[in-house]
Amino acid sequence: EAEVAQSPRYKITEKSQAVAFWCDPISGHATLYWYRQILGQGPELLVQFQDESVVDDSQLPKDRFSAERLKGVDSTLKIQPAELGDSAMYLCASSLTSGVEQYFGPGTRLTVT
Amino acid sequence: DQQVKQNSPSLSVQEGRISILNCDYTNSMFDYFLWYKKYPAEGPTFLISISSIKDKNEDGRFTVFLNKSAKHLSLHIVPSQPGDSAVYFCAASAGSNYKLTFGKGTLLTVNP
Numbered sequence: 001e002a003e004v005a006q007s008p009r010y011k012i013t014e015k016s017q018a019v020a021f022w023c024d025p026i027s028g029h030a031t032l033y034w035y036r037q038i039l040g041q042g043p044e045l046l047v048q049f050q051d052e053s054v055v056d057d058s059q060l061p062k063d064r065f066s067a068e069r070l071k072g073v074d075s076t077l078k079i080q081p082a083e084l085g086d087s088a089m090y091l092c093a094s095s096l097t098s099g100v101e102q103y104f105g106p107g108t109r110l111t112v113t
Numbered sequence: 114d115q116q117v118k119q120n121s122p123s124l125s126v127q128e129g130r131i132s133i134l135n136c137d138y139t140n141s142m143f144d145y146f147l148w149y150k151k152y153p154a155e156g157p158t159f160l161i162s163i164s165s166i167k168d169k170n171e172d173g174r175f176t177v178f179l180n181k182s183a184k185h186l187s188l189h190i191v192p193s194q195p196g197d198s199a200v201y202f203c204a205a206s207a208g209s210n211y212k213l214t215f216g217k218g219t220l221l222t223v224n225p
Binding site (some may be wrong): 004006031032033040041042043044045048055056082087091093095100101102104105106109 | 117130136145147149155156157158159162202206210211212214215216217218
């Protein structure tokens with residue numbers, strides 16, 4: 001069964017350091033999403049890509065977060081510099097262009113110390 | 114302003130009984146609703162969905178009901194099994210970019 005791949009699964013970093021997460025969507029899924037989930041909350045969309053183009057990044061803190069999907073396949077989310085409040089689960093999801101159902105990867109648990 | 118609300122943080126039921134998870138929404142533009150299940154240290158897993166033009170969708174033990182006038186939907190699990198113990202998220206989408214807005218989740222515990 002096709003799955004969304006994410007790495008690393010866990011990341012511990014000190015504040016002010018840079019950190020990056022990687023996501024490989026399900027093959028054929030043109031739409032890719034990055035979410036952040038804080039403990040006790042539901043996932044919140046950070047950025048949405050359609051192929052290599054950003055569709056929605058209205059909730060992305062652009063002073064420290066960046067995301068790219070250069071070839072329209074896999075994607076990288078970067079935080080620089082990391083802050084204590086960035087500690088959360090970062091989830092990647094993908095979907096068909098015409099599909100509302102999104103399929104999630106296992107996530108990256110980030111802890112900023 | 115929370116557009117999707119799951120007011121019960123937790124629910125406990127006995128194995129074999131019905132589990133009913135509830136979700137309310139405020140945005141009338143939502144036209145598609147989904148339920149996801151999440152185990153600890155894993156990503157959410159898509160469970161079942163319903164379009165706003167329907168009032169019921171069934172898939173095996175899982176049924177979702179939508180009451181548009183009340184802006185309310187519910188997920189019924191019958192019969193409940195211990196493996197159903199997880200956090201359940203309600204999500205809603207409006208428009209063609211399919212952006213999902215999630216509730217805070219309900220922790221379901223099914224006791225043997």
